[in-house]
Amino acid sequence: GAVVSQHPSRVICKSGTSVKIECRSLDFQATTMFWYRQFPKQSLMLMATSNEGSKATYEQGVEKDKFLINHASLTLSTLTVTSAHPEDSSFYICSASDIRQGESYEQYFGPGTRLTVT
Amino acid sequence: KNQVEQSPQSLIILEGKNCTLQCNYTVSPFSNLRWYKQDTGRGPVSLTIMTFSENTKSNGRYTATLDADTKQSSLHITASQLSDSASYICVVSSLGGGNKLTFGTGTQLKVEL
Numbered sequence: 712g713a714v715v716s717q718h719p720s721r722v723i724c725k726s727g728t729s730v731k732i733e734c735r736s737l738d739f740q741a742t743t744m745f746w747y748r749q750f751p752k753q754s755l756m757l758m759a760t761s762n763e764g765s766k767a768t769y770e771q772g773v774e775k776d777k778f779l780i781n782h783a784s785l786t787l788s789t790l791t792v793t794s795a796h797p798e799d800s801s802f803y804i805c806s807a808s809d810i811r812q813g814e815s816y817e818q819y820f821g822p823g824t825r826l827t828v829t
Numbered sequence: 830k831n832q833v834e835q836s837p838q839s840l841i842i843l844e845g846k847n848c849t850l851q852c853n854y855t856v857s858p859f860s861n862l863r864w865y866k867q868d869t870g871r872g873p874v875s876l877t878i879m880t881f882s883e884n885t886k887s888n889g890r891y892t893a894t895l896d897a898d899t900k901q902s903s904l905h906i907t908a909s910q911l912s913d914s915a916s917y918i919c920v921v922s923s924l925g926g927g928n929k930l931t932f933g934t935g936t937q938l939k940v941e942l
Contacts, residue, residue, distance in 0.1 A: 754932040754933060754934045755873070755918075755932050756932075804873075822872045823871060823872045
């Protein structure tokens with residue numbers, strides 16, 4: 712099956728700094744990438760949807776100036792958490808899709824990035 | 830509001846036993862229903878995906894069923910193994926929503942010796 716990678720897998724940063732997380736589709740072209748966050752024992756919450764070459768669409772309540780998303784190519788999307796605070800500590804997961812497959816196209820999830828802000 | 834509810838919230842079974850997880854949804858318009866397995870600290874991995882016209886789909890020891898009339902799905906795991914211990918998430922996709930997924934909160938399964 713298709714493989715999606717994320718880097719880094721874990722990151723610890725100090726409050727006030729920025730952190731960039733990369734999401735790559737390794738063996739297919741991802742027209743659309745999704746970013747989720749997941750708190751312990753909770754389900755995934757969609758943060759934003761990004762289409763290659765266009766601006767990301769953010770879900771209600773997600774600050775676009777705080778969570779910067781770039782989808783510059785069909786295989787790479789990045790999420791930058793700016794001026795991180797302890798409450799941003801979470802598990803961030805990306806997924807990638809090729810919408811040209813049709814309505815039932817699969818979303819392939821990355822392994823996730825554990826962010827801890829101290 | 831689109832919702833996906835799963836039961837039970839958690840489950841402990843002995844290795845080798847079977848189990849069935851339930852999923853009820855109120856997502857409209859319905860496109861497809863997916864079951865994912867998520868190991869702790871990892872991203873979800875797809876087990877099955879079913880469209881409106883499919884009643885059942887198998888993937889090894891995993892068998893999913895779908896009743897689109899009652900808006901219910903189940904995931905049956907046969908001959909459980911220790912490696913089946915994980916969270917199982919039911920996810921429903923709505924039509925025309927840019928593949929917007931509605932996630933259930935998952936069933937935490939633990940398989941013990």
